Amino acid sequence: MTDIVIIGAGQAGASLAIKLRALGHEGKLTLIGEESSPPYQRPPLSKGFLLGEMELDRLYLRPLSFWEEQGVTLQIGEQVSSIERTAKTVRVGDKTIPYDQLALTMGSQPRCLPESIGGGLPGVYTVRTLADVETMKPEFHRGRHMLIVGGGYIGLEAAAVGAKLGLKVTLIEMAPRILQRVAASETSDYFRKIHTDHGVQIIENTGLARLSGDTRVTGAVLSDGSEIDVDFIVVGVGIAPLTLLAEEAGLVIENGIHTDELGRTSDPNIWAAGDCTSFPHRGGRLRLESVGHAIDQAETVAQNMLGAMVPYCAKPWFWSDQYDVKLQIAGLNTGYDRVITRKGDSESISFWYYKGDTLLAVDAMNDARAYMIGKRLIEADKSPDPAIIAELGTDLRMLLKI
Known part of the structure; x- marks a missing residue:
């Protein structure tokens, strides 16, 4: 055998x-x-x-x-x-x-901060393993100041946890906007507002110059020269x-x-x-x-x-939970040239990525139906007319029969 x-x-x-x-x-x-x-x-x-x-x-x-x-x-x-x-x-x-x-x-x-700027100081954490999180959990006390480096999904999820637990949270992102590598500006804008509404300070287009502290991190100098005092740092840079x-x-x-x-x-x-x-x-x-x-x-x-010889066919899907928002993503948005917004009820919205007339991906916030139907459309290589997607009266389920 x-x-x-x-x-x-x-x-x-x-x-x-x-x-x-x-x-x-x-x-x-x-x-x-x-x-x-x-x-x-x-x-x-x-x-x-x-x-x-x-x-x-x-x-x-x-x-x-x-x-x-x-x-x-x-x-x-x-x-x-x-x-x-x-x-x-x-x-x-x-x-x-x-x-x-x-x-x-x-x-x-996880990618770590360079030792040359203080990345090895105690109080600087990454989020990848169970040991990572068990080590950092005691830092999450109400009123403490957490700095998050990186505005991707890991950084934003950590920010949501910090805000819910009553910490002061500052997030810096060196790109012009959070989620720039993975999402359209519409999705960035949506989550920026959610976080700022919960008291998170988001500083975009700003990087980290160096950390300060002797026996553990106590502060950070940003790329614009400003300095902030911190109790600990969570790094989410990919x-x-x-x-x-x-x-x-x-x-x-x-x-x-x-x-x-x-x-x-x-x-x-x-x-x-x-x-x-x-x-x-x-x-x-x-x-x-x-x-x-x-x-x-x-x-x-x-x-x-075991001998089947079946080609792997990727069907990309992702998700993120932040506060009371469940983001579900279907497809890959690489190469998109326009985004169609579909509003649901007061708590749901979805963004549909197109390249020309081809549907590439869907970001759905608290809208499981838009996610599931978008995912099935993408996997079936079906691309509904963008105008139909934007029309609130459209029953998305009917698109599967086209």
Whole structure:
């Protein structure tokens, strides 16, 4: 029987292991993770868990007993130091683990502030792992001043938590507007107003020059020369794929671990899935950072490791929870040239991204119907007339029948 080793015990690695067993794989299955916790959900870390609304055991994807029942050797708190492709082994500490097929699902890591500007000072945090959030949680006391560096979704979610817990929150974004890399100005404007209405100070077009403090961070000097006193800092300036292990093993790297449409790397015995991969997409290559992608690609790779040879077809979707707003995103807005606004009731609105006459993506705020219908339209390559989308009397469900 085939022995399979999976490196990376996050959402992709866990989904891959679960799918392999569901499909009938009976060989040895080893799941290796650097963190000391069993596989868990990451999205609630910067939302419900940080707010104290979700208990630790609810984060776990499966109870610890599940992995034993499924015959999965779960090796957590262990780091793979090397992959020996010729011998088909991986090195973990002083142990060597053989494999017939190997899957890389290492995910990604947050970008940190440079040490040269004080990024290594105590009191400066990133939001990626359970340990990150458990370490920073004690900082969230009413009246303290939190500085957030970066106006993407992670930064905005942390700002929402801080504001709800009664902290003074300042967020700086070096781009001209928050969410500039991922959303239209309409979505930026919507969330800017939500945050400022909750007391968050948002400073755009302003970067961080340096941090001050001796034994821990106490202040920040901004790129415009202004100085602010802070109690702690949360950094949300993006993530980078974890590819070093693959690179040292001689695999092809291209904005992530290069895979073909099946999820196979440049070594036919090694596969990859999740944040750490780049894969073929509509004539180019794409790397996605989302739970949905991690699950879908991992499950496709599981099928292909067992011989199905099914091409992976990405169906991008994302979400963010801030205050009482649930943002749901369908599709990819890359290349859009206009945005159609569709107003719902007093608490819902959606923005529809078009390139010419082609619908690319939908941002839906508290509008699950717009999201679901937009997602189905995009996946079916259907593009309704933008004027119909903007018309409030339009029953969106009828668009699916066009």
